[in-house]
Amino acid sequence: MTPILLGPGLVLVIEGLAWALAPSALMRMLDSLRDMPPEARRLAGLTTLAIGVALLWIVRAMSG
Numbered sequence: 001m002t003p004i005l006l007g008p009g010l011v012l013v014i015e016g017l018a019w020a021l022a023p024s025a026l027m028r029m030l031d032s033l034r035d036m037p038p039e040a041r042r043l044a045g046l047t048t049l050a051i052g053v054a055l056l057w058i059v060r061a062m063s064g
Helices: 003-021 023-035 038-063
Strands: none
Touching: 003 023
């Protein structure tokens, strides 16, 4: 499987599991996100992005 398809596939699997196992918890989380100011959501998104890039960098360093 190509890495281009592996990433989105893993995201969909994890997101699908979350919705299947705890839909009410996800709805509460979405309500909390809706109540957050845009700056806080942006910071959360940038933090998540940085963690994702770091994880990919670590996995790539370990595999090569």
